[in-house]
Amino acid sequence: MEFILQNFFNWDIVTQAWPLLLRGFGMTLILMAAVIPVGCIGGLTVALLGQSRFRAVRWMTIIYVDFFRAFPPLVLLIFIYAGLPFAGIDLPAIVSVCLAFLLNSSAYYGEVFRAGIESVGTGQAEAARSTGLSGFQTTTYVVLPQAIRNVLPDLVSNTLEVAKLTSLASVVALPELLYSADMARSVTFNATPIVMAAVLYLVLLWPLVRLLSRIEHGSMSSR
């Protein structure tokens, strides 16, 4: 018992590591705030291109989505950060992370949005077009609101995955939460900072998990 407290829940270590972890937590928040919208917008773009009337464009989006869903995100990130410099492309860590997330999560978000768009009957767009709305207006005001509502649980669940995946940024030495915690661990020779990081992730993401299970139940009862 003493041993566990000493190595995992050590109050002295907590007070020492706290400022570093707080800064890491701040960086994680910034990362999420950057990477989630980027992935969503990228995914929406991919999904809309997938509805193009040009077959070549549709095929390209299918290849894009397949490719980046099969590509392990960690490999992708290391390739961008540590591989591309060999081609003379030297990107800062934060840019590498954003690029990797754009490529990876836009493929996943793209699939979610595509399923949503396809769940909206063609009659909806026809009705809208028949009143003179342009294609863009029809998508914006008629199709997308319904599409998003139909796949809201999948959107939230994917967002949760993306949020957790930001810890990958630690491998390119971006001082986010996991990186800071691991640094504190190696300096203090104690696992307490890792436990602190886990708790912070939990506190941050638990509301999202709650939200997810609420809309999952809500959407089931409203159908």
Next chain:
Amino acid sequence: MSDSPILDVQGLRKSYGKLEVLKGVDLAVRERELVFIIGPSGSGKSTLLRCCNRLEESNGGAVIFDGTDITAKSTNINAVRQKIGMVFQSFNLYPHMSAEGNVALALRKVLKRPKAEALERARAALDRVGLSDKAENYPNQLSGGQQQRVAIARALALEPKMVLFDEPTSALDPELVGSVLEVMRDLRTAGMTMLVVSHEMRFAREAADRVVFMDEGHIVEEGPPEQVFGDPQMPRTRDFVSRIDH
């Protein structure tokens, strides 16, 4: 002037791949006329209607609406569609908007009316179909007949010169059909030009100025309802009418 047609379909052709669905259709609709299209399933009635506002692109011929060839690439089809309302068999109301929201959307986004004015006009249109007390209801809180009347209000709110109806009562329970037909009757009295695909033969007899019988992508026969139903000239019309009318 009111004798020149507001809609003039000339030699219209439409194919889906190898299947030719419209094989040169000529049809003129004059202002204030109610023209009924009847015919067996698959004869091309819906396709003809959908070519009239270019929901379907035709492969030949022309559709002249109010002096403009709407099949021409240079035509701004969104502007034309404001003047041609369309009512669908399955209503196609936007489920995420209230009844007045459904009616107001095009007023706001196409005609660019301010929100207050759009809502006011939407309520006036709903009043016209007898639904002023349902303005804030969502489609899933309305009966099928009410939903279809909202859909009619949505088309009317833009003050179209003509309304296309594709089997407006086919998806309704029999006891709800009457309320929709009543609205259509009122529209006719108000002088609206209407092109209607429907199986409501009683309504056709009573309200149509002209009945058009289509079969296999052709217009086989057209004339006043008494003639097409009472004394059809073509064998195929006679055959069809004898099977549906009793």
